[in-house]
Amino acid sequence: MEYAAISDKGIIREKNEDCWNIILDTNGQPQAFIVADGMGGHQAGEIASKMAVEIISNSICCYFKKENANDTIIEVFKDAINRANSGIFHYALKNLDGNNIGTTLTAGLLNNGRLTIAHIGDSRCYLIRNEIIEKLTKDHSFVGELVDKGLINVEEAKVHPRRNQITRALGYEEEILIDFHSLDVHSKDIYLLCTDGLTMKHTSDELLSMLIQEKDLNTILREMVALANERGGEDNITAIAVKA
């Protein structure tokens, strides 16, 4: 499997509050991918995304070490994410005067030829198969839900005053609702996990045409980020691409 990742703070922000990780198995093959886009005042956004990625990565690694086959992959995922949720929530309660912080989370776990995606917030996971791009995740954002309901279109969503309001975030409340999605991995599938810094600046068709180029994934991701920055670069940009 070929894979690549990139994270850039953009050209406006002072800090990169995005965080990502790729977990490899003992053979050096990618087993899990995580992107998280943290938010919250007092520079605490980066704490949220970092904690999410660390806690989830650790939980998943522990699971694979134990090879505890009794749990289904979704249970493993759920457990890891719930730990992260309560970790962040209690951290904010204790250290940030109860100022809520939170993070988006889009994570993929490869197991027995299947990819399971866990998702909270407005980061995204795309599947590119047979030169067709499909968004596998639903945006948990004010505008995302309006688009789903057919009240506004994708382009209107990008200029909506509430375009940056997300309606679900990891670590923001004591309980968290997680979206799961599972699919069989086909050879030559490309999976793209990314934060909204990328998707605000590229249409899905643009993402498709860039990803199906005959170039290595690293180069493609670099070009995507460069173009997003050319178009304003207001937000942090993070992307992981995996080719089956």
Place this chain on the structure above:
Amino acid sequence: MTGKVLNNRYELVAKAGCGGMAEVYKARCRVLKRWVAVKILRDEFVNDEEFLERFEREAYAAGSLNHPNIVSIYDVGRDGNIHYIVMEYVDGITLKDYIRQNGAIAWEEASDITISILSALHKAHRHNIVHRDIKPQNILITSDNVPKVADFGIARATSTSTITTKVDTVGSVHYSSPEQARGGYTDVQSDIYSVGVTLFEMLTGRVPFDADTPVSVALKHIEEETPTPSDFVSDIPEAMDEIVLRAMKKAKSERYDSALQMIADLDRVRMGKEMYNDSVNDPFATRVIGDLGDEALTGKNSRKKSKKSNARKSKKATKKENKSKSKENKPKSRKKGFLIAAVYILLISVILGGIWFVYDKIVKDLVGAISAPRIEPVEVIRYIGMPIDEAIDDIKEKNLPYLEPMYEYHDTVEKGIVISQKPTAGISIMPGSVAITKVELTVSNGPQKMTIPEDIKFADYLEVELYLRDDLRLKPKEVAEYSDEVAEGRVIRTKPEMGSVVNIGSEVIIYRSLGPHLMDVIVPDLTGDTMDEARHKLLTEGLSIGRIFPEEREGYKGRIVDQEPKSGTAVKELTAVNIYFGDEQDPLGGDGSGTGTNTPDNTRVTRFINLPAQGNFGNKIEVVAYYTSGDTDEEIFLTRIELEKSKFPHAVTVPVSPGVKTTLIVYMDGEFQYNEEIFFE
């Protein structure tokens, strides 16, 4: 952040509230010694440059709005990374809390509050400022029950992500219009919609659309039919229902065109109610309620009149309805044969003619005799801008009831001109002294007078300037001037002088002291003089006595052998002149003033001050020389002189003691140049 002082001026005393974008503190302005509210932008926005720029720009724009129902903005600023807006401190609670505490508000009061909100919006809209976030949380009710709208035109769209899982964290979604929910173009009518929702909540104690998530609430605003307020609280007049429903129309074009239009409708309902309540037997009351009914019928959402409003109807109105019914019947009869029709028409004409005759000749007179003459409501014209005499003449001519005009100071409107009126122009009211709604005019008293305080002499100039500008609303102008009496930076006098009475907004010159004006004087020649003679010479020239050498001598006997600066040097007044006495054994030494012993070990040597080759100097160079004696570090002043380049090397005489190391230290144009060590055996 409590306890922090922003820009050394605003002392944050207590947190007063927080919103999605900012936290609000009660604060004390140290300069103007008053309470203010300081709104501090949340951290997560301070890196969003575009947003900050808009935030400041719009705060300034809103700051120009001056209206009794708008929370004034005093200042916009930043202290380091803290961005803030300073606003009028309002002692009161938000309308949201007011509703929470009282539940549904009586419709009369709700209507009055809404009129105040609309009147604030009208002002803003005329300045092309759309509020975009009207909601009870942004409306303050002062302790005197005056509604004040806060947060005018402050940018809300950010590129910073925020989380809004719960509905109440973004309260505004309950009040945003369908077009705002869609993210479409917002304008004056979007504010009207939000006012409609706010009025709905005041009337019923609940919001019209509620759901678990912000998106579901937004959806309802877009798709669902607005519920009718009187379905929740029964005694809301139908006309109020109509007003709420019209303000909350999904299509902008179906809403009120302007805040003023909505005020007019609310005013009319208010008037009807008052007349009905206060004078059930008032002959005019019927007219007004009849009008109201018509108004309700012409509304787009016309519906059957409720039993209640029918019950209110007078006989006259019922008669009118019957009349129109008979007109409706006429075409039906035409369907019959022409002949029959003709007969009917003839018959009906005769009957109608008869009725008319009877009515016109008998009933009308009779009614006229029994009750008051027929009186029609009269439209109130625009009095604003009119001289009060003309306005009163017009009011009298139309027999409109009016209250004694109120006089208020006004910065720009001439004395005697009407500045505001109630009801608004275009609204009709009943004439006659018994009518309830009276014309209320406010007349300009011309610019307000202000006395320039008398106690500002010697006060700090900056404080006085701010006090005059912000508190007394005068236009201070600074003029700097020398003063022997007043210390630098303080106020000497004003023009017009302190204690004078001036118009508000007029210019007041404040003279700021530059301190005493020092003249240039030429240092007199003191050599050969006694101490007394020298003292006299120096003091008459306005110079002062500097150090006297040799030091540690009790009293000064003998005559002066040298001085610094040298005679003939031009110096500023008050410059200290150092004096050197010779030995008592000196041939020059005579019978000087003072007594005491002189030590014989004081000697002076001549040294040359050279211009350093590598220095970058202008043509005139200020040379200052000091010296130290022995191992002490104390630098003793020797001379200060301005020299042209051509005058180098310059000779100076340095006091030395045999066997003690003396160091000459040379500064030029304020910078250290070199040391020279001198040994004198």
